[in-house]
Amino acid sequence: MALRRAEQRHRTAAGAASGADRAVELRGVRRRYGRGATAVHALRGIDLTLPRGSFTAVMGPSGSGKSTLLQCAAGLDRPTDGSVRLTGTEITGMSENRLTELRRSRLGFVFQAFNLLPSLTVEQNVLLPARLAGGRPDRRHAARLLARVGLDGKGDRRPGELSGGQQQRVAIARALVTSPDVIFADEPTGALDTTTAAEVLSLLRAAVDTLGAAVVMVTHDPTAAAHADRVLFLADGVLADDLPAMSADRIAARMATPPPARAAA
Ligand code: ADP
Numbered sequence: 666m667a668l669r670r671a672e673q674r675h676r677t678a679a680g681a682a683s684g685a686d687r688a689v690e691l692r693g694v695r696r697r698y699g700r701g702a703t704a705v706h707a708l709r710g711i712d713l714t715l716p717r718g719s720f721t722a723v724m725g726p727s728g729s730g731k732s733t734l735l736q737c738a739a740g741l742d743r744p745t746d747g748s749v750r751l752t753g754t755e756i757t758g759m760s761e762n763r764l765t766e767l768r769r770s771r772l773g774f775v776f777q778a779f780n781l782l783p784s785l786t787v788e789q790n791v792l793l794p795a796r797l798a799g800g801r802p803d804r805r806h807a808a809r810l811l812a813r814v815g816l817d818g819k820g821d822r823r824p825g826e827l828s829g830g831q832q833q834r835v836a837i838a839r840a841l842v843t844s845p846d847v848i849f850a851d852e853p854t855g856a857l858d859t860t861t862a863a864e865v866l867s868l869l870r871a872a873v874d875t876l877g878a879a880v881v882m883v884t885h886d887p888t889a890a891a892h893a894d895r896v897l898f899l900a901d902g903v904l905a906d907d908l909p910a911m912s913a914d915r916i917a918a919r920m921a922t923p924p925p926a927r928a929a930a
Pocket of ligand 1: 698699705706707725726727728729730731732733734
């Protein structure tokens with residue numbers, strides 16, 4: 666396992682992933698909000714390849730473009746310019762229906778606020794993406810996923826009966842139900858205590874190592890980012906740094922260091 670991860674890191678660093686190995690590809694992605702003098706340039710030309718079986722943390726100050734990057738990469742927002750490919754499929758210009766279909770069948774999402782439906786049981790929440798994707802709900806599959814995230818036997822409960830950490834584990838089981846190629850996680854540990862956060866991060870790590878998914882995680886937390894193979898730092902809509910796995914201390918030190926000044930265009 667350690668060797669596999671080391672190889673993946675090397676491939677990532679070398680940018681040598683090819684074909685279907687490329688879970689996410691962004692080329693020249695720009696996102697501008699508004700026009701003219703008041704336009705906000707949230708992304709100013711992002712080039713990025715995320716291979717399958719990789720865990721990437723996206724960091725940077727508030728307003729640096731992290732959410733916009735995640736939204737554009739997940740097909741939830743459309744870039745003003747540039748190209749986004751998900752597992753080799755160009756999604757720029759795709760119809761909203763096809764995009765929704767692709768998101769439902771190939772992508773998983775985990776949010777800071779869990780986003781479970783309170784009126785559904787845990788099992789129904791887990792099976793929801795599979796139902797929306799048109800599959801037959803497979804209760805045994807849901808039970809296996811719940812066991813995998815440590816919630817064996819909790820399928821009949823409502824989300825409100827569970828702790829925050831347990832609800833986030835339900836959200837991870839839900840993200841895994843369609844065996845997605847990519848899991849997008851937006852501050853998945855933001856509402857959790859340290860111990861529970863570590864459990865949730867281990868589950869995301871396992872999705873990478875055992876299922877070969879690509880995980881892309883926006884986080885402010887150096888401890889969370891230390892679970893990743895690669896740490897990207899955004900500053901003012903550009904990729905300011907692209908670093909290999911490192912300790913939480915080193916990530917915190919990098920966060921405290923201002924990026925080198927951008928060369929004048
Ligand atoms: P981060 O996630 O790093 O905090 P965002 O991607 O949310 O950054 O925002 C990047 C920039 O784009 C910010 O200046 C923000 O104010 C702006 N922005 C984001 N969404 C919108 C929007 N819908 N309309 C106008 N400006 C936006």
